[in-house]
Amino acid sequence: MAEFQAEPAAPVRTATLWAVLATGVLSMLLLGDGLAVNLLLVAIPAALAAYFAAEAAGRRPRLWTLTWAIGGLALLIVPALRDADWPSFLAGVTAVALGSLALHGGRTWPAVLLGPIGVLNALVTGPTWGWRGLRERSGGGRGKLGVGLRALVVTAILLLVFGALFASADAAFADLLSDLVPDVSVSGVPKHVLLLVLGLAGSLAVAHTAAAPLRWDRVQVPAGRPRGRFEWALPLIVLTVLFAAFNAVQLAVLVGGYDTVLEKTDQTYAQYARQGFWQLLLVTLLTVLVIVFALRWAPRDGARDRTLVRGVLGTLCALALVVVASAVRRMDMYVGEYGLTRLRISVVAVELWLGLVIVLIMAAGVWGARWLPRAVAATAAAGVLAFGLMSPDAVIAERNVQRYADTGRFDLDYARDLSADAVPALDKLAEPLRSCALQSLADQLGEDASPWYATSWGEARARDILRDRPPSKGADWSVCADLGESTAYR
Known part of the structure; x- marks a missing residue:
């Protein structure tokens, strides 16, 4: 990955090391009993470590960088609010993805999709970079960092000794301490040490990535070979006609009522809804893929070709939105018959997001596609956040x-x-x-x-x-x- 590497990372700042230490200590103390607001408390000093490291490297936060960073931290509110594990897990994974975007930057599809790889690479280089900076600043125990560490050790000892004495002298004070201070028992020492190491290594990886990110925008994706108008347009026009025929049938069913259709197909109300939804969800997903490959091989010799591409793909996108509406309607019918479940609410959310992606593709056909990768990522993150917040x-x-x-x-x-x-x-x-x-x-x-x-x-x-x-x-x-x-x- 040397061809994608930025300039060597600037020397680590003292502020970065303190933020890394805070991340490690909070990880050790807070992450051993489950995940809730503690995840956000640990992420904040890690984000500060990244900010200090980027500032030392001469990187200034831009609008999209702040958007990704704030969005990633906002997603960590979901575990603090919701008891359910599945939306919290989804929010956590998405927060990591947004964090990688904030660290690396970039506006192309490779930059959006490959960002987390750079953070994994920094798990090796980050601790080495941090250790080198720590040795430079410790000054054999005479430097400012060495003085600060000694002060922390003395403070911890005093709190431990006098806190234990006060707790043994008053039951109410002991109860207060038990609510506020994590229980670090001898049996749990290996787990806490592991969390400390993971917190230190993770925050150093984040900081090093901010100081020297991999430049995924430099990845060159070969352009597809343009096809002739007939070769390109004929399959898509036929597919568009098929979409139009299906949507016409849906309109006829809506006007004529479902009872007539059920009588002809010998299906129950729920069978008709369930049978159609999954196929329509797959149709929506495949339509997005067809549009992506069609754009890759689209003819591009002049204004007439651009008009042809916009007309054919714009019509296909508009008809695909009707398919999205039909799929959502069918799931609503099925839920009305058999109730709502996690699977059903999840796939409806995915279907709605795919519909939004189609709208974004239509907008890119009018105003250009330079902003499309980041817009798709932003809508995905916003959808995950909304999904978690709605419980x-x-x-x-x-x-x-x-x-x-x-x-x-x-x-x-x-x-x-x-x-x-x-x-x-x-x-x-x-x-x-x-x-x-x-x-x-x-x-x-x-x-x-x-x-x-x-x-x-x-x-x-x-x-x-x-x-x-x-x-x-x-x-x-x-x-x-x-x-x-x-x-x-x-």
Whole structure:
């Protein structure tokens, strides 16, 4: 990767080393009990280390750099708010991707897609760079950094000794310390040491990448060989006609009603919706790929070719948006029949995002595609953030509770598998169904609570609700079995 390497990294600043140390210490103290707001607390000093290193290298933050950095930190709010693991994991992965964009910069597709590789490469070079800077500044224990480290050690010893004495002298003070200070027991020393090392190595990798990023914009993607107008246009025009025919049928179904279609196809309402959605989702994805390859091989000899490309692909994109709307409508029909699940809400979100990508491609055909890679990445990150903030498990529970109120049908087994984010919605159910749905969650949350920094707001709110209105221990489980129906996976 030498051809993509920027100039050698500037010497590490003292401020960078302090930020790296803070990241390592916070990782050691906060990350051993789960992930919530502690992830954001650890990321902030790591971001500061990157800022100080970039400043020493003469890099100034630009608008897109700030956008990626702020977006990455904002995504880490999701684990602090939501108890469900799956949106938090998605937000964490996306935050890493945005962080790599902030560190490397770049506006091309290779820069957007290959950024995380540069951070992995810095896991080797970053610690070496940091150790060299540490030795230069320690001055054999006489430098400012050596003085600072000695002061930290003395401070830690004093806090440990006098804190332990005060805690043993007063039970209330001991309880306060147990809530505020992480429990670092002897048995947990290996884990904490590992977290310290990972925090130091990770923050040094981030800082080194900011000081000397790989220039992925230099990757040259060979242009596709332009095709003749007939060879290029004929397949796409035929595909466009097929799209138009399908959309015409959808319009006819919408006007004539679904009952006529179901009678002719010998399908149930739910079968018609379920059968169509997955195919239409695949159609949307394949349409995006077709457009990408069509642009690569599009004729480009002059104004007439540009007009042809815009006309054919613009029409195909517009018809693809109708397909997106049809797919979303079919899933709405299916959810109305069988309820909302994590899989269903996830694929609808992906379908909507693919529709947005098609709109961006249409806009690029009018105003140019230079901004398209970063716009696609930004919309993906914004979608993940919105998905996490809306609390998918809470939305699922609310929709299914409303469905129960309308139809009297409720998937009790699926409700029991939801996270604590669903508790406020499930709390609205009438007894004994409420107790049946919440009992398993109450048992899970009744275990020893995690420290404040590893407890999400969703979990804390669920604990408050269940403490004020605990599930009935004497719930009639046979009644719940009759009320609930296992239809989540139909």
